[in-house]
Amino acid sequence: MKIVIAGGSGYLGNLLSQHFNKNPNYEIVILSRTHQLNKKNIFYVHWNGKTKGAWTAYLENSDVLINLAGKSVNCRYTKANKEKIYNSRLESTSILCQVVQELKKPPNVFIQSSSATIYRHSEDMLMTEKNGEIGVDFSMDVCEKWESVFNVSRLPKTKKIITRTSIVMGNSGGAFPIIKRLTNVGLGGKQGSGKQYISWISEEDYVRSIDYLIQQNAGIYNVCAPTPLRNNIFQKKLRQKLNAIIGLPTPKWMLQIGSFLIRTEEELLLKSRKVYPEKLIQSGFTFTSETIDDFFKTI
Numbered sequence: 138m139k140i141v142i143a144g145g146s147g148y149l150g151n152l153l154s155q156h157f158n159k160n161p162n163y164e165i166v167i168l169s170r171t172h173q174l175n176k177k178n179i180f181y182v183h184w185n186g187k188t189k190g191a192w193t194a195y196l197e198n199s200d201v202l203i204n205l206a207g208k209s210v211n212c213r214y215t216k217a218n219k220e221k222i223y224n225s226r227l228e229s230t231s232i233l234c235q236v237v238q239e240l241k242k243p244p245n246v247f248i249q250s251s252s253a254t255i256y257r258h259s260e261d262m263l264m265t266e267k268n269g270e271i272g273v274d275f276s277m278d279v280c281e282k283w284e285s286v287f288n289v290s291r292l293p294k295t296k297k298i299i300t301r302t303s304i305v306m307g308n309s310g311g312a313f314p315i316i317k318r319l320t321n322v323g324l325g326g327k328q329g330s331g332k333q334y335i336s337w338i339s340e341e342d343y344v345r346s347i348d349y350l351i352q353q354n355a356g357i358y359n360v361c362a363p364t365p366l367r368n369n370i371f372q373k374k375l376r377q378k379l380n381a382i383i384g385l386p387t388p389k390w391m392l393q394i395g396s397f398l399i400r401t402e403e404e405l406l407l408k409s410r411k412v413y414p415e416k417l418i419q420s421g422f423t424f425t426s427e428t429i430d431d432f433f434k435t436i
Contacts, residue, residue, distance in 0.1 A: 139199045141244070143168040143233055144186070144206030148310040149250075149302075149343070153203065154179050156344035166195045168206075186229040193236045201351055202244040202295075204233055207283075213400050214275060226283045234290035246296045246351050249287040253303040253336050253361055253412045255280035260332055263365075265415040266301075266357050276404065284357075296355045300347065303361035303412055307340030308436060317379065317436075325376045326386035331369030333409035336361045339426040339435065349422050359414045364428045368406075371429060378433045 140157055142150050145167035157163045158178055165179045173181040184192040186206050196202060206229035208221045230249065237243045256264040257272030264270065271277055284299055306313040319325060338346070338361045346360050376384045387395070392403040414422075426432040 138162065138201065139164045139166070140201045140203065141166045141168065141196055141199045143184070143202070143204045143229060145169065145203070146171060146173060146181070147205065147209075149305060150205050152305070152307075152309060152340055152344050153205075153347060156348065166199070168192055168195075186225060187232060189232065189236060193240075196236060196244060197240050198242045199244045201246045201248065202233065202237065203248045203250070203347065204230060205250045206230075207250070210276065210279075211401050211405065213397070214402055219275065222279055223282070226279065227286050230283060230286045231290075234287065234292065237292055237295055238290065243292065243295050245294075246298065247292060248298045248300060248347065248350060249284070251284050251299050251301045251357075252276075252280050253301045253359060253410050254408065255284070255301055256410065256412060258333075258409045259411045260334060260409045261411075263411055263413040264359070265413050266359055267415065269359075269412070276408075298350055298353070298355055299357045300350065300360045301357065301412070302343070303336035303338055303359075303365075303410060305340055305343045306337050306432060309340055316375070320372070320375050320379055320381050320384070323381065323383035324385055324387065325372050325379070325381050326384040327369035327372055328387045328392060329368070329389045329403075329407045331367060331372070331386070333368050333407055334365045334411040335368055335371050336365040336410040336412040337429070337432075338362050339424075339432050341435070342424050342426055345425070346417060346422060349417075353420050356416065358416050359412050360417070361412050361414050362424055362427060362429075362432075363414055363418060365411045365413070366429055374429055374433065378436070 146169040154165050157165050167181045168184045182192045207226040212218045254276045256269045396403040
């Protein structure tokens with residue numbers, strides 16, 4: 138199998154390439170804005186995420202295309218950063234769709250990344266693919282436009298899948314190692330009201346779900362564990378796991394100051410994401426870490 142991962146040099150791309158590279162019969166091609174050395178069956182190809190280039194030849198006769206490209210939202214939402222967040226997602230998705238349309242033998246499957254943050258702040262209802270309510274703020278609009286660019290492209294020879302991914306948790310990168318460090322130094326209390334829900338998925342289940350979806354029907358899938366939990370419960374369980382005696386809470390005003398100082402947005406911690414992977418479960422996928430207690434046993 139030949140798998141091409143656009144924007145695959147980041148955290149999630151590294152998880153996927155390591156997972157697929159366990160199979161010696163797989164060839165993995167990473168489209169990256171940075172130059173890197175090839176290793177084993179992983180080949181790094183330069184692209185700018187905007188225009189055609191030599192990279193387009195690697196999509197011919199490929200089996201799977203996974204698009205993860207986009208500037209990180211872990212930044213201040215200034216006008217300039219918002220423009221980069223929009224453009225990096227919309228331009229890369231647009232050029233990939235355009236190239237796939239022109240190939241003689243395009244990928245059999247195109248998995249387009251999106252985010253569970255497309256749904257509105259929710260402390261009440263579970264957001265499923267069918268009944269989830271999409272909001273109107275910046276981050277939700279980014280996701281909606283991102284998906285729209287993908288949806289309007291006609292790819293008759295390619296199965297199209299959208300993954301609305303929640304926070305991926307593990308020790309390899311992302312937010313979780315930072316959360317652990319804060320908890321270990323006594324800052325593992327509730328954040329804001331603590332009532333907001335966290336939707337999450339373990340690293341292992343994330344890569345397993347993407348691998349699984351290659352063989353599933355086209356459509357939109359929520360990629361998250363089936364048990365979102367409130368922030369205060371998550372922090373309490375994490376303190377217990379790490380034997381952290383002190384867990385000072387972080388009120389909203391302190392988060393606003395802290396996020397300004399480290400150049401990010403408090404929304405990343407305060408928005409309530411109560412998302413449920415209805416279609417994954419209905420299709421037969423099983424989680425290795427179904428609950429946060431299951432996950433904490435693995436760290």
